[in-house]
Amino acid sequence: xxxxxxxxxxxxxxxxxxxxxxxxxxxGSTSLSDIVARGGITKGALYFHFASxxxxxxxxxxRQHQLSVNAAERLLARGLPGLExxxxxxxxxxxxxxxxxxxRAGVRLTLEGGTLRNPVDGPYEEWTGVLAEQLRRGVRxxxxxxxxxxxxxxxxxxxxxxxxxxxxxxxxxPGHLPARLQEMWEVLIPGLALPRRCAxxxxxxxxxxxxxxxSAAVAGVAPAPSPAxxxxxxxxxxxxxxxxxxxxxxxxxxxxxx
Numbered sequence: 001x002x003x004x005x006x007x008x009x010x011x012x013x014x015x016x017x018x019x020x021x022x023x024x025x026x027x028g029s030t031s032l033s034d035i036v037a038r039g040g041i042t043k044g045a046l047y048f049h050f051a052s053x054x055x056x057x058x059x060x061x062x063r064q065h066q067l068s069v070n071a072a073e074r075l076l077a078r079g080l081p082g083l084e085x086x087x088x089x090x091x092x093x094x095x096x097x098x099x100x101x102x103x104r105a106g107v108r109l110t111l112e113g114g115t116l117r118n119p120v121d122g123p124y125e126e127w128t129g130v131l132a133e134q135l136r137r138g139v140r141x142x143x144x145x146x147x148x149x150x151x152x153x154x155x156x157x158x159x160x161x162x163x164x165x166x167x168x169x170x171x172x173x174p175g176h177l178p179a180r181l182q183e184m185w186e187v188l189i190p191g192l193a194l195p196r197r198c199a200x201x202x203x204x205x206x207x208x209x210x211x212x213x214x215s216a217a218v219a220g221v222a223p224a225p226s227p228a229x230x231x232x233x234x235x236x237x238x239x240x241x242x243x244x245x246x247x248x249x250x251x252x253x254x255x256x257x258x
Contacts, residue, residue, distance in 0.1 A: 011049045013039050019060045019105035027057055027112050057109050064106020067096055082137030083144050087201055090161040091208040094177050099219040128154045143197050160184050175223045182209035
């Protein structure tokens with residue numbers, strides 16, 4: 001029994017060390033030697049538990065997925081209204097990403113699926129199913145517009161969360177994620193909720209964003225910088241200039257938005 005416990009502890013140490021390195025460097029830039037050094041283990045111990053770096057990456061993804069499943073089960077057990085459950089889900093996942101390196105690494109590895117021989121898509125399919133079922137509940141509870149396609153909206157909500165999280169991490173900083181999720185819901189709520197329920201769900205999104213920011217700060221994630229103060233009033237021009245002409249078709253073709 002003691003030997004089995006030590007083996008499980010070693011396996012956990014390896015997974016956590018791998019998660020920290022994958023989170024920091026990505027799958028391609030992390031070597032098994034990096035993981036061995038980070039975990040303070042031997043290569044023999046690593047190979048006893050994992051035959052390859054890809055097997056280890058899949059173990060990290062599986063651990064991250066289990067963390068999210070556990071959190072989802074706790075959320076669903078609360079019996080909240082369907083749309084409220086959908087609204088809370090991205091904040092729940094974001095809290096794991098901001099505070100747990102295993103969750104962060106699992107998400108990064110899933111997004112870098114092209115580096116694995118067989119990309120992992122199971123977690124996304126499961127989350128889409130959960131969100132779709134909650135949206136159907138929201139329709140029955142008279143919170144969600146009856147014309148909404150639950151499956152299409154579930155896919156879009158999950159895709160929007162992944163995009164917001166990626167942009168916050170790559171182009172801004174993780175500390176921007178709470179505010180960006182609130183912005184996401186400001187855009188989505190009017191299209192999902194019946195008009196009489198929009199204000200309630202906007203308020204809930206604002207409160208969840210504030211709580212997420214506080215959780216991230218406790219975990220050591222630097223908050224997003226405050227916006228720069230607006231400049232003073234601009235001088236009124238003596239004459240209003242003529243508007244610039246619209247760009248020609250050729251100019252749009254060269255410099256248009258991709």
